[in-house]
Amino acid sequence: MWSLHKLRTAENETTTMFGYYLKLGLKSLRRNPVLTALMVFGIGLGIAASMTSFTVFYLMGGDPIPWKSDRLHAVQVDNWDANEAFDDKGRLPDQMTYIDAKALMTAAKADRQAAMFKVALPIQPASEMDGRDVKPYLEIGRATYADFFAMFEPPFQYGGPWNAEQDANSARVTVITQETNEKLFGGADSVGRTVRFNNVEYTVVGVLAHWQPRVKFYDVTNGPLTDAEAAYLPFTTAIDLRLDSTGNNDCWKNADPGWEGFLASECIWTQFWVQLDSREKLAAYKSFLDAYVTEQKKQGRFPRPVATLLPDVNQWLALQEVVSRDVEIQVGLAFAFLAVCLVNTVGLLLAKFMRKSGEIGLRRALGASRRQLFLQHLVEAAVVGISGGLVGLALTAAGLIGVRALYAEYQHIAELDWTMVAVALLLAVLSAMLAGLFPTWRACQVQPAAQLKTQ
Amino acid sequence: MLELRPILSALMRSKVSLVLIGLQIALTLAIVCNSLFIISERAALMNRPSGINETDTFTVGSIGFGADFDLRASIAEDLAMLRGLPGIADVAAINATPLSDGGWSQGISLDKDQKSPTAPTALYLTDEHGLNALGARIVAGRNFRPDEISGRTRQSLAWPPGLIMSRALADKLWPGQDPIGKSFYINVEQAPSTVIGIVDRLQAPWVHKQRVVELSTVVPQVVSDGSFVRYLLRAAPGQRDAMMKRVEARLAELNPGRIVRDAKSIEKLRADVYAEDRAMMIILGVVIASLLIITALGIVGMASFWVTQRTKQIGTRRALGATRGAILRHFLAENFVITSFGLVAGTLLAYGFNAWLIQNYETARMPWYYVPAGCVTLWLLGQIAVLGPARRASRVTPAMATRSV
Amino acid sequence: MLKMNHLSKVYRTHLIETHALRDFSIHVRDGEFVAVTGPSGSGKTTFLNIAGLLEQFSGGEYFLDGVDVRGMNDSARSRLRNEKIGFIFQGFNLIPDLNLFDNVDVPLRYRGFNAAERKRRIEDALARVGLSARTRHYPSELSGGQQQRVAIARALAGSPKILLADEPTGNLDTQMARGVMQLLEELHAEGATILMVTHDPELAARAQRNVHVIDGQVVDIHAEPRMRGLGVVAAQAAHG
Numbered sequence A: 001m002w003s004l005h006k007l008r009t010a011e012n013e014t015t016t017m018f019g020y021y022l023k024l025g026l027k028s029l030r031r032n033p034v035l036t037a038l039m040v041f042g043i044g045l046g047i048a049a050s051m052t053s054f055t056v057f058y059l060m061g062g063d064p065i066p067w068k069s070d071r072l073h074a075v076q077v078d079n080w081d082a083n084e085a086f087d088d089k090g091r092l093p094d095q096m097t098y099i100d101a102k103a104l105m106t107a108a109k110a111d112r113q114a115a116m117f118k119v120a121l122p123i124q125p126a127s128e129m130d131g132r133d134v135k136p137y138l139e140i141g142r143a144t145y146a147d148f149f150a151m152f153e154p155p156f157q158y159g160g161p162w163n164a165e166q167d168a169n170s171a172r173v174t175v176i177t178q179e180t181n182e183k184l185f186g187g188a189d190s191v192g193r194t195v196r197f198n199n200v201e202y203t204v205v206g207v208l209a210h211w212q213p214r215v216k217f218y219d220v221t222n223g224p225l226t227d228a229e230a231a232y233l234p235f236t237t238a239i240d241l242r243l244d245s246t247g248n249n250d251c252w253k254n255a256d257p258g259w260e261g262f263l264a265s266e267c268i269w270t271q272f273w274v275q276l277d278s279r280e281k282l283a284a285y286k287s288f289l290d291a292y293v294t295e296q297k298k299q300g301r302f303p304r305p306v307a308t309l310l311p312d313v314n315q316w317l318a319l320q321e322v323v324s325r326d327v328e329i330q331v332g333l334a335f336a337f338l339a340v341c342l343v344n345t346v347g348l349l350l351a352k353f354m355r356k357s358g359e360i361g362l363r364r365a366l367g368a369s370r371r372q373l374f375l376q377h378l379v380e381a382a383v384v385g386i387s388g389g390l391v392g393l394a395l396t397a398a399g400l401i402g403v404r405a406l407y408a409e410y411q412h413i414a415e416l417d418w419t420m421v422a423v424a425l426l427l428a429v430l431s432a433m434l435a436g437l438f439p440t441w442r443a444c445q446v447q448p449a450a451q452l453k454t455q
Numbered sequence B: 001m002l003e004l005r006p007i008l009s010a011l012m013r014s015k016v017s018l019v020l021i022g023l024q025i026a027l028t029l030a031i032v033c034n035s036l037f038i039i040s041e042r043a044a045l046m047n048r049p050s051g052i053n054e055t056d057t058f059t060v061g062s063i064g065f066g067a068d069f070d071l072r073a074s075i076a077e078d079l080a081m082l083r084g085l086p087g088i089a090d091v092a093a094i095n096a097t098p099l100s101d102g103g104w105s106q107g108i109s110l111d112k113d114q115k116s117p118t119a120p121t122a123l124y125l126t127d128e129h130g131l132n133a134l135g136a137r138i139v140a141g142r143n144f145r146p147d148e149i150s151g152r153t154r155q156s157l158a159w160p161p162g163l164i165m166s167r168a169l170a171d172k173l174w175p176g177q178d179p180i181g182k183s184f185y186i187n188v189e190q191a192p193s194t195v196i197g198i199v200d201r202l203q204a205p206w207v208h209k210q211r212v213v214e215l216s217t218v219v220p221q222v223v224s225d226g227s228f229v230r231y232l233l234r235a236a237p238g239q240r241d242a243m244m245k246r247v248e249a250r251l252a253e254l255n256p257g258r259i260v261r262d263a264k265s266i267e268k269l270r271a272d273v274y275a276e277d278r279a280m281m282i283i284l285g286v287v288i289a290s291l292l293i294i295t296a297l298g299i300v301g302m303a304s305f306w307v308t309q310r311t312k313q314i315g316t317r318r319a320l321g322a323t324r325g326a327i328l329r330h331f332l333a334e335n336f337v338i339t340s341f342g343l344v345a346g347t348l349l350a351y352g353f354n355a356w357l358i359q360n361y362e363t364a365r366m367p368w369y370y371v372p373a374g375c376v377t378l379w380l381l382g383q384i385a386v387l388g389p390a391r392r393a394s395r396v397t398p399a400m401a402t403r404s405v
Numbered sequence C: 001m002l003k004m005n006h007l008s009k010v011y012r013t014h015l016i017e018t019h020a021l022r023d024f025s026i027h028v029r030d031g032e033f034v035a036v037t038g039p040s041g042s043g044k045t046t047f048l049n050i051a052g053l054l055e056q057f058s059g060g061e062y063f064l065d066g067v068d069v070r071g072m073n074d075s076a077r078s079r080l081r082n083e084k085i086g087f088i089f090q091g092f093n094l095i096p097d098l099n100l101f102d103n104v105d106v107p108l109r110y111r112g113f114n115a116a117e118r119k120r121r122i123e124d125a126l127a128r129v130g131l132s133a134r135t136r137h138y139p140s141e142l143s144g145g146q147q148q149r150v151a152i153a154r155a156l157a158g159s160p161k162i163l164l165a166d167e168p169t170g171n172l173d174t175q176m177a178r179g180v181m182q183l184l185e186e187l188h189a190e191g192a193t194i195l196m197v198t199h200d201p202e203l204a205a206r207a208q209r210n211v212h213v214i215d216g217q218v219v220d221i222h223a224e225p226r227m228r229g230l231g232v233v234a235a236q237a238a239h240g
């Protein structure tokens, strides 16, 4: 009973003291409005700079498919020139030849697998379509396998993916995006209807709901921030129709003439992804891949030493240096900037608290403990921090608008997300407390006697 | 009358404030110098000439429908129409243009048996009008003749016998020699080609690939399989924007069995290809400006505090005979000393930062004059920032010596 | 040396006007030691401030060493102050960030003496007040009496014509006050003109002449030719 009572008084005391400290802090801040504004603005600006660039960094480098990024693996084999590595950094080729893609698809040793490439897709809306006159326009499409949808899990609005049989038969089927469906069918359920791409009729089997991965991790060869494709069609169909890849075509050796020669060449232009649901399967696939390359070597291909790689999504993004150097430099700069702002705030708080050393000495003389004074000033610093954080948040939003204006392709990246808001606020309060810690400590070192001696 | 020694010893008594402002100034100097250096590097990158007329030129693409689209006929028809269009100075079919960031590249070998090529090169496939349409200047040899132009398809393995290259490429392949008539291989398994002409300068499409950016070869061939063609047009001076619309409309009219892709000026291509560099410059500019503002405000805040804190002291100095000017100079001198401390540390930090950038981002070494220039700037900034508080200090009346509490 | 005729000083704040001095006339001759007494708020500090050119006056005339100071600009006043006047404040007014040497150096710097001259004067002045051994100490490391002695050293280092002291012993105990007073008397004996505000009748009695200020006016002047009359002291005490 007694202890409970004591507990309650202690609690009560803490809350009332906190209120008192808050009052004192606010009063003290109001006494020098210009200085207070300077501190708040300083922290705000620092927070905004670091948060703006960090948001871009975080969203760019962040995991685009967190629930299964460790099960999705890019497949890399080194079919390059005996005399020269694929790139200056000695990395493996970032794409695959048609022959290898075809062979790996046929072997089907992974839980799921999909070869893919980008195609130019002139879309020819039927002129009588819903009585609207839509001119032919050019879009980028992706030729791939049915497993693509199961692996990367784009959401469907209507219908679903095509099936393996349609893959095998080079069927003229397509999955279109919500945006394309909007243009061609006014957003109606178009499953079963036909569309015309480049003078060929395709049957719509599915319509995707809006889908825009933050970075287009499954194909970063033309930049990680390009829009998702407008329509998907079977890989086999694209080959059958002799559709060229509109992505990078890299060759180290001259191809034989003609389409067949191109397909049989050592030119790389397809991306290849597999889903492997366990570590054992990953290991098994790795040895399968090594065996495949060794076998091909015997037939005179793969002149370089056997090298294969199965990076998961995050490893792949790091390997392909998806976060640009400019962004990295900006992040570094932004944190240096934050440091300047913090030092600035420490300096101002210090000046402020030191000026109050007379008052602090007096309070000490009147019986305030060091701990109480420490709390009092920490509360004052925290008030500055929270205000700085709020100002910083507003400035971050403005900064991101600026970033979007500067980088056209950052539209999906430069968005404030709630984690970042929380981080910004926390950072502000922590940095202000940190900034306040030293001055507070200094202020509380004041000897009660020192002040009473001279001015 | 600078009282440096007493100022110094007084500052030494408040080391923490000194360290804080010094640190702030040091970081500011380091960041400002390096950012300015990066800005100037990007500016230099963007200022490199492409070697072509960028103000009057534009490109437009056409993609025909169907696997049976007759590209050759379509190109002939289009070119005939475009060449008759008033307001168009010249036009050519071309596979890629400078500043577009997309194109073809190959290795050039001088010897049939060499293992790896001597130099990489961008390939521009175009007709006898190509160089004139681009506005590139032939400085040696000659342009292609109409009879030298052929079509290039997937079946083509050999390269035409007479090619034109940029002077930078010729200098790399045959340093100090006259390149005209020299032979080389694009495909070592085929017959060699010879140089028939040299253009003064012609950038490759990839402006950020230092290794290849000045190295290009012009081939008298027009891509004639598939269904895509790109035209490069040069309008009469001042008429580019009008002609872009006309050309788009006329091409669409001429053959409806295709898509005519939006016409794009080379100036737009340049803006796009350097967009990231420009953005980086702007962001760094904003960082520099904000930093200077923050630092200046910090100095103002700090100095204001010192003035308030030292009111009595200032009054005493005034009572002891200091003129207003002497008080003003005292604060200016004090700021100068503090700033100088920061700048010494900042100089080390600036070079350290540069070294780090060199190691991690392959940037160049910062020229020596950046840091001194930065120091002068910060000295001035400090003096200007402290001027307000210093003037306030100088207005403290001598009576404060007896009246102040 | 110092001559004020019908001087007045009005402080204007937004609510009220305070007539701190009115029709204030006084003449201090060369080499005089004058003690200024009077109740709190009567205008003693105001008088001293005006005498020392720290404040402007509102009306009347003031000649310092024969120079009319009315209408003089700020830097001329600063120079005059620096050359002719030495201040000793009640609160010592030492600069806490400077050591003793540098504190005494302050007025000499503004005077523009060369380094050797300054050093000589500082050392002499500190020797005078018996603090030669402590030139590198900071004010906070000294006792109150020692601090005031430094302030006196600072005041006399520039060999001023007149020393102005506003309750120089107000913050000191009797023992220390005696020491400071003794120092002032020595200086006076060497020919310095001294104007001292004090509440201490005993100290006032040791001056050559007493000026009593009430309500901004000089009401009573005792010229005491080097003689200590106890009766006068008692009368002063009754007023204070």
Ligand SMILES: Nc1ncnc2c1ncn2[C@@H]1O[C@H](COP(=O)(O)OP(=O)(O)OP(=O)(O)O)[C@@H](O)[C@H]1O
Pocket (backbone or CB within 6 Å): B403, C011, C012, C013, C018, C019, C020, C038, C039, C040, C041, C042, C043, C044, C045, C046, C047
């Ligand atoms: N700056 C000022 N503004 C307004 N009134 C002032 C100012 N300075 C002094 N006064 C007023 O002038 C009057 C004379 O003040 P002064 O300081 O000269 O008194 P004092 O005789 O020195 O008193 P004490 O013995 O208490 O030091 C007082 O009434 C005071 O309130």
Ligand SMILES: [Mg+2]
Pocket (backbone or CB within 6 Å): C044, C045, C046
């Ligand atoms: Mg007084």
